[in-house]
Amino acid sequence: MSTIIITGASSGIGEATARAFLDAGWTVGLIARRADRLEAVAQGQDRAVVLPCDVTDPDAVEQAFDGFVEQTGRLDMLFNNAGMFGHAGPIDEVPVESWLQVVNVNLTGMFLCARQAFKHMRRQDPQGGRIVNNGSISAHVPRDGSVSYTATKHAVTGLTRTLSLDGRPFDIACGQIDIGNARTDMVAEQHERAIAAGQEPDPSMDVKNVTDALLYMAGLPLEANVQFMTVMATKMPYIGRG
Template sequence: MKQTRVPFVHAATAPEIGPIPKDEPAPLTTHQEHATSNPRTMLVTGAGSGIGRAVAIRMLDAGWNVVLAGRRDEQLKQSAAQHPHALVVPTDVTDPEAVERLFAAGIGRFNRIDVLFNNAGIFGPAANVGQLSVAQWQEVSAVNLNGAIYCAGAAFKHMQAAGGGRIINNGSISAQVPRPASVAYTVTKHAITGLTKSIELDGRPYGITCSQIDIGNTASKMMTGMGTGSGALQANGSRLVEPTFSLDQAAATIEFMATAPPEVSINQLTITAAGMPYIGRG
């Protein structure tokens, strides 16, 4: 039976919010150089550095409103660079009340959140499950799993009332295949896949789509800390210098996902540095 997608327009329960403009998606590797008359809004967690910062900057350049969330106010301000369409909201995503305040601030400023880039995350300790302490597990799961669920939940409730929206979860290639000694990170990222699929299914009646991007080896501080440039631990115990690719190209891919028309759902997208040890890992 053919499924009909709920139109990406407003529900009667939220008449105060205007309709979403149906702009054509931007090409994957180029910016939209001017703001639209009624720009859409993306909320980015972990926007103070890495992929989150690259995405925030790119979407601002593309004419979107962007709500930048993260723990460090100064880093968020650096990402926003005093852009008139940027709103900086320092937020600890592990605190559900702080997440509610974050969404209230974004909606209060821009009227609605069209897209959530659910990005905040930490890699955690290099440890197998026998070495992993309770405190280490709780720290990683609090950010990568609890924080992701709190943000997705707040976005879902808002989008349900507003008539639709899109959630993009930052998974990882570790959501598919693990690195050695990365049990905490790998388990939480596998859980993100379950979150993504559940949101995509449960969001259908409300015009809410959910996507997951699994990224391998951007040129970021996280990857530097894992030794991609000096020799990352491989499954056979050796160490290998691994290729990386630019943060901006990852951000371009997320822009492509965010600007897909509402009748399109990009369920799960994998992007890696060419030649990195992912296909056939182990």
């Protein structure tokens, strides 16, 4: 039995990934703040473990990971996915409170969850596991008006590299998936707003392309690792965006 914890599992890419891993036979720990949404994802799934948790709360994160491992016996993988965009606009229009909130969720939240995953993977028998951080196209090339999101996603790349290095002695592999315009409810809403404003919506792709990529990364033996993977709509303006 393989086990995974997915953060931000109540909607979007996190929810789609949770459903894909459950369908593939994994035991899946579901982390997000909205317990009712997690219960909906878990409905009818006896291998789903609902773990309502704010990823910015160190104690809550520790309790969620400890509780999952106590119930399942081990943690094979973490998909560190929870994130938010925050206020859009030039830096002088970004409220400090919005900046701090985005840093708290996108960076500190990922740190706290990776910290707990690393703790368990290092000490379990057999030792080891896999951590996959959700970066972004913006971990490489920013969109305009995205200072908070872009800064945190660049920082996530540093987190990924350091975890990959620090995990080597313990058979902990760490990689990053950078996703561009997967069709989730959030992207659908962006498309609707673009159309309403008379604009051409950005190209997008089926979210299944993302979940298939994650299942591939998860299926590798720990002696192999996808360090960075970019999965994006072929025609989106990424190459040459800068």
